[in-house]
Amino acid sequence: MATFLSLFSTLLLIRDVVSVSAPIMRSVWTATADSFSQGNEPQKAIDANLNTFWHSQFNPSPDALPNWIIVDMKNTYNIHAVGYLPRQDGSANGRIGGHKIEVSTDGTNWNLAATGTYLNDDIVKKTNFITRTARYVRITATTEAQGSGLQWTSAAEINVYHEVTYDYSSRTGWTASADSQETVSENSPPSKAIDGDPTTLWHTKYNGGVTAPLPHWFQIDSGTQITVGGLSYLPRGSPGNGRIGQYSIQVSNDGNTWTQVATGMWVDTEDEKISLFSATARYFRLNALTEAGNRGQWTTAREINLVRGETEIVPAAPAASKGLWVSTVDFPLVPAAVATLPNGKVLVWSSFSRDDFGGSNGFTQTAIYDPATGESTPRTVTNTNHDMFCPGISMDFNGRIIVTGGSNAAKTSIYDSAADTWTAGPDMKIARGYQSTTTVSDGRIFNIGGSWSGGEGNKNGEIYSPSANTWTLQSGALVSPMQTQDRQGPYRSDNHGWLFTWKSGTVFQAGPSRAMNWYDTTGAGSVTAAGNRGDDGDAMCGNAVMYDAPAGKILTAGGAANYQEDNARTNAYVITIGATKQNPQVTRVPNMAFARGFANGVALPDGTVFVTGGQSYVKPFTDTTAQFTPELFNPATNTWTQLNPMSIARTYHSVAILLPDATILQGGGGLCGGCGVNHLDAEIFVPPYLLNADGTRRARPVINTVTATARLGATLSITTNSAVTRFALLRSGSATHTVDTDQRRIPLTPSGSGTTYTVTIPSDPGVALPGFWFLFALNSAGTPSVAKIIKITT
Known part of the structure; x- marks a missing residue:
C-alpha cells in the first residue's frame, strides 16, 4: 500500500528500533461520502493512486457544501x-479550504480533532493533533479553497498516522x-x-x-x-535541495524485471518519511519523480532503510488536573505574529510568504481567525507597501x-477591525526590526x-501619536542602557525589549538585559537606571x-x-514596580523545570501564568531540544506545575495568546521556506481551571x-447567572518573538451578593x-466565565 506523506516528530538516528510517526496501512480501508460523482467515488481517495480522486457530485448540479468523507480503518x-x-x-x-476533522x-x-483553513494549492496537507483512539476519521469541507463560492469537494489521497516502533532490516551486505x-x-x-x-548524503550530479x-x-x-514492510527515506536538512516529492518504489529479484509496490508524494520537510508495502525481494528501487520544493532537477538522501x-x-x-490540548487549528500561513481583536477574533500574519521570509517585498500574508468556527479568512495586504515580518506590535486606545x-523597516501599518481595513501610517524616524513597542498612559x-x-545600532526611542498620526524622535530615550552583551553585537543586543507601561507616561524595561x-x-524622553534583575544574567528571548x-x-x-547557539536557562523572578524611576523589588522564585528560550508567556484570569514551548538550546x-511540556506559575503558592505536553514543537517564531473563552491559542514556528520546521497551525489548550477531575468541562459562571464601555x-455594575467571588480584567494581547507588551491583568474584588456585583476600575x-x-x-472554585469584551476609556 502506497503512502504520500509521513512526518516524524523527531529526526531519525540510525538504529535497529526507533519510535516514529507513521502512516497506517490502508489495504483494508473503506471510504464513504455524503456525495460523489460517477468515476470519482470516495474509495479513490484511499487507492494509492495520485491520478485518481474523490469528487462530490457536480452534474447536473453540485451537492452544496458542506461535504464530508469518512474513512473506516476497520481496526x-x-x-x-x-x-x-x-x-x-x-x-x-474542489480543493478543501475551511474544514474540520473528527474521529470516532x-x-x-x-x-473534534481539528478545524481550520487550508491554503489554495495542490501540495500535501498534514494536520497533527493530540493522540486519540479511533477507527473512523471524518473530514468535513466547509468551504472551497479558491474562495469563489464553489460548491464541490475533492481529494486525491487521505492518510492517517499513528506512533509506532519500527524494526529496521539489517544493512549488512548491502x-x-x-x-x-x-x-x-x-x-x-x-x-x-x-x-x-x-550527516552524510547521496546527491545527484550537478558539478560543472x-x-x-x-x-x-x-x-x-x-x-x-x-521480506520487508516498507521503505524509509531521510531527506537532507536545510537547505532542502533535492528532497524527493513524488515518488514510486519498485522491487525485483533479478535486477532486471521490476514490480511497482508503492507510489506517492512526500512533503517538503527534513523529517523522515515512510512508505509502507509488503514485498519479498532482493532489489529495491526508489524513484524520485519530482523535487519536493520545485527547487531544481537534483535528488538527495541522507539515509534510506527498509522496514x-x-x-x-x-x-x-x-x-485533567494538568489541562488538556483539545484541538488543532490549521492556518493558511505560519502565524509568527498574532493580535486579539475587539470583536473576539484573532489577527495572524507571517511575511510576504505564507511560510518563508526575506527581503523587503512590500506586502504581507495575513488571516483573520474566528474561534467560533475554527476557520480563517486569508488576505494579502498590499496597500501599505509593508512586509510586516518581525515587527513591533501595539494596540492603541481604540483597538x-x-x-x-x-x-520593510521604516513602515507603519494600521489595522482597524471595526472597518476591517489596513491603512498606511507615517514612516518611523528610525528604520527598525525586532524592536518592541508599547502603548503608554x-x-x-x-x-x-x-x-x-x-x-545596526543607535536605535533610540521614538513615539507615535495616533491623534496626530506622526512619529517624533526622543533623543533622550537612549537604547544603549538596555542592550545585552550578545556575541553578535547590536544586531541582536537591542532586540525584543520587555516593556511595561506605567504611571505618568513612564515605561519600565524589565529585560531581556540583566x-x-x-x-x-x-x-x-529620558532613561533612568533601575538596577539589575537580581542575580539573573541577560535573558534574550525569555518571557x-x-x-x-x-x-x-x-x-x-x-x-x-x-540570541542563538546558546543554552537557555530555567531562571524565574518576580519584579515588583512601584514609584516611577525607583529601583523595583526583585525576588528570585523557584526555577522552571525546563530551560526555555523562544517560549511564550500568557497571563490567565485566575492570576497564574502559563509558560509554554521554546527550546533548551536556542x-x-x-525544533531540536524543543520543550513540549508547559508550566504554570502560581504566585499565591510560589510554585510551578508541569502540565500535559502538546503534540507540536513551538520554538522560534511561535506565539501564544489568551482567547475570550479563557483557553489559550498556541501556534506557529519556523517561517523559513524549505527548512523543514514550518508549522502552519496552532493548538488549543484548556487550562485545569475549566476541567473536572474526569476531564469533562466544569459548569462556568456567566x-x-x-456595560460595553x-x-x-x-x-461597573455586573450581573451573573450564579454566585462569583472575584473578577479579572485582561487586556487584549499581541505577540511575536516572545514579546507581548499589550497583555496585563487587573484582579478585581467585587461588592455585592447573589448575582449582582460592582467593581471599580483603577x-x-x-x-x-x-x-x-x-x-x-x-x-469559588476558580472557574472563569467566558469573557465579556469591554472598552476602557480615558
Whole structure:
C-alpha cells in the first residue's frame, strides 16, 4: 500500500528500533461520502493512486457544501494526524479550504480533532493533533479553497498516522547504486545513504553546470531475498535541495524485471518519511519523480532503510488536573505574529510568504481567525507597501493594531477591525526590526531598539501619536542602557525589549538585559537606571508577564545570554514596580523545570501564568531540544506545575495568546521556506481551571450584563447567572518573538451578593491602560466565565 506523506516528530538516528510517526496501512480501508460523482467515488481517495480522486457530485448540479468523507480503518488505532492531498490533475476545483476533522470509535459519536483553513494549492496537507483512539476519521469541507463560492469537494489521497516502533532490516551486505552521483564538488555517492551516518548524503550530479535531470533512481541490493514492510527515506536538512516529492518504489529479484509496490508524494520537510508495502525481494528501487520544493532537477538522501515490522505505541491518558490540548487549528500561513481583536477574533500574519521570509517585498500574508468556527479568512495586504515580518506590535486606545518595521523597516501599518481595513501610517524616524513597542498612559506608542533590520545600532526611542498620526524622535530615550552583551553585537543586543507601561507616561524595561531601566516618554524622553534583575544574567528571548498590574507584579522566566547557539536557562523572578524611576523589588522564585528560550508567556484570569514551548538550546529555525511540556506559575503558592505536553514543537517564531473563552491559542514556528520546521497551525489548550477531575468541562459562571464601555476609575455594575467571588480584567494581547507588551491583568474584588456585583476600575491609565479588555467572572472554585469584551476609556 502506497503512502504520500509521513512526518516524524523527531529526526531519525540510525538504529535497529526507533519510535516514529507513521502512516497506517490502508489495504483494508473503506471510504464513504455524503456525495460523489460517477468515476470519482470516495474509495479513490484511499487507492494509492495520485491520478485518481474523490469528487462530490457536480452534474447536473453540485451537492452544496458542506461535504464530508469518512474513512473506516476497520481496526482501532491511536492516531495523531491526518494527511490530505488535493487532486493532482491540474484543476483546482474542489480543493478543501475551511474544514474540520473528527474521529470516532463507533462511527456514531464523533470527537473534534481539528478545524481550520487550508491554503489554495495542490501540495500535501498534514494536520497533527493530540493522540486519540479511533477507527473512523471524518473530514468535513466547509468551504472551497479558491474562495469563489464553489460548491464541490475533492481529494486525491487521505492518510492517517499513528506512533509506532519500527524494526529496521539489517544493512549488512548491502550495496547501493544510482542513476547519478556527485563526486567532484562533494563526495556524495549512493553509499552515503546507507552508511548509518545522517550527516552524510547521496546527491545527484550537478558539478560543472551539468545537472542530471529528473527522474532519478536509487537502488538497494540487499544481497539476498528479504521480506520487508516498507521503505524509509531521510531527506537532507536545510537547505532542502533535492528532497524527493513524488515518488514510486519498485522491487525485483533479478535486477532486471521490476514490480511497482508503492507510489506517492512526500512533503517538503527534513523529517523522515515512510512508505509502507509488503514485498519479498532482493532489489529495491526508489524513484524520485519530482523535487519536493520545485527547487531544481537534483535528488538527495541522507539515509534510506527498509522496514521489517512495527508495533503501535499506546500513550498514557492525559490527566485533567494538568489541562488538556483539545484541538488543532490549521492556518493558511505560519502565524509568527498574532493580535486579539475587539470583536473576539484573532489577527495572524507571517511575511510576504505564507511560510518563508526575506527581503523587503512590500506586502504581507495575513488571516483573520474566528474561534467560533475554527476557520480563517486569508488576505494579502498590499496597500501599505509593508512586509510586516518581525515587527513591533501595539494596540492603541481604540483597538487598532499598530504594526511597525520589520522587513520593510521604516513602515507603519494600521489595522482597524471595526472597518476591517489596513491603512498606511507615517514612516518611523528610525528604520527598525525586532524592536518592541508599547502603548503608554497618554495613548501614544513608544518604540525602541530593533537592529535586526534598518541598520545596526543607535536605535533610540521614538513615539507615535495616533491623534496626530506622526512619529517624533526622543533623543533622550537612549537604547544603549538596555542592550545585552550578545556575541553578535547590536544586531541582536537591542532586540525584543520587555516593556511595561506605567504611571505618568513612564515605561519600565524589565529585560531581556540583566540591567533594568525606566524610560520617560515626555518631551525629548529620558532613561533612568533601575538596577539589575537580581542575580539573573541577560535573558534574550525569555518571557516577562504583568500578572497583577495594580500591584506592579511582573514574572520573568527563561531566556539565554545570546540570541542563538546558546543554552537557555530555567531562571524565574518576580519584579515588583512601584514609584516611577525607583529601583523595583526583585525576588528570585523557584526555577522552571525546563530551560526555555523562544517560549511564550500568557497571563490567565485566575492570576497564574502559563509558560509554554521554546527550546533548551536556542537555535532559530530548528525544533531540536524543543520543550513540549508547559508550566504554570502560581504566585499565591510560589510554585510551578508541569502540565500535559502538546503534540507540536513551538520554538522560534511561535506565539501564544489568551482567547475570550479563557483557553489559550498556541501556534506557529519556523517561517523559513524549505527548512523543514514550518508549522502552519496552532493548538488549543484548556487550562485545569475549566476541567473536572474526569476531564469533562466544569459548569462556568456567566456574565449576563455589563456595560460595553467604561471610563477609568468607573464603577461597573455586573450581573451573573450564579454566585462569583472575584473578577479579572485582561487586556487584549499581541505577540511575536516572545514579546507581548499589550497583555496585563487587573484582579478585581467585587461588592455585592447573589448575582449582582460592582467593581471599580483603577483610575490610573498607567495601570488600567485604556483600550479593549476581557472581563472574566470567577467562582469559588476558580472557574472563569467566558469573557465579556469591554472598552476602557480615558
